[in-house]
Amino acid sequence: MTVYAQDSFDLRLEWGRDGVTALGPHCAVLVVVDVLVFTTTVDIALSRGGRVLPLPWRDERAVEAARAAGAVLTRGGLAGIEGGRSAGTTLVADAAVGEWTLRPSSLVTLPEGAFLAISSPNGATLCAAAAATGTTVLAGCLRNASAVAAAAVELAGDAPIGIVAAGERWRDTPDRRLRPGIEELLGAGAIAAAVTGRRAPSAEARLAALTYRAAAGRVGELVAESVSGRELVAAGVPADVVLASDVDVSRVVPVLVDGVFEDRR
Template identity: 50%
Template structure:
């Protein structure tokens, strides 16, 4: 298959050996926040979740650690981040998967609903006829960003990443043959009201209940951005 889709860290491992390009999709919220940072002329350094060594290494590279100033993992916190900012962004899903994907030898991009078409076009260009892997991050049961737990529970597939991945696969139409998993995601993205789905899904409801409904709104803005986050030397830059 020319376009493949598998979930989470296991998906990165399964696809990394065969795919020239891996696209990590974490809509709520790592990849959406990354899109907004890059759209303002900044860069993002992904950091594994609860990794103090990784955080120290990021600071040594001149990065500002999310949470130490007003910028956090929340998309709405970075809408006016200054150009030139290097933001170290820890997250249990998207950032952690970027770090894993970097070890596979594939070219790593991140994508979301906001930049789905732009990312798909660049992925096709970089892959140059070789297989492309799309990896919806999903959530992990038992992970709570408000606690210090380092325990990762089993994968929790989620609507927002299925739709983000599907939008990217849909935009790859004509590149080659998609797998059944990829086709299913693409059909879902075309068939549903995305803004409504993000508002009603478990992750969207959780964020709204915590007072972060604007983050969901920002994440649901399909193809509102042309940023193309590519991982180079551990940093996501617009390319």
């Protein structure tokens, strides 16, 4: 173990793919947080009685595996946001044609029993990577923060719990570097604040929890005014931001079982 694994702490927090690599092998439970929008989308899908297969971004082998498993492949990315200048028309049209996408608002009428395969560059990719470390993977967001925190405590027992804030990607850099987002900090902080019985949370976990508590009552405002929130609003999908900003409205606990998110309740 190294300092990057935050050893000696029983509640840990890190960012992005490197955070999964650092914490995954040393934590009994790893909670991936991608508030805007993958883990919010998973919460909505599972609350409707569906299941979600997270796919690594742009991995054709994973796509073929999803087809073989009988999952419905959703359109990748945030539609127009990933696709260019025609974003507004494309995004608004999704719901009208009944197309399931990465966007949580496209799944509010998902039929019970639906099995979706969803790819995203952040949350879905991190969940697939976390599973490869051998840890138990949960999908957390603001909507299910307390429920996921309670489940993480139960599943981990006396072993460490890790929280990984997915973050976003800078769109104007060749390597699409990690861009920490305040929405992820708030989501991770909400979960860290709700975790009980941990004797030694790391400084990273404590700071996230303190940040969330300090933002009490202003979470929706802060998420909407974040770079990621304004990006979605400008693209014509403010409903996604509203859905993602609701705190503790869901008791869904998405747990990855054989590569598929199911509700643990």
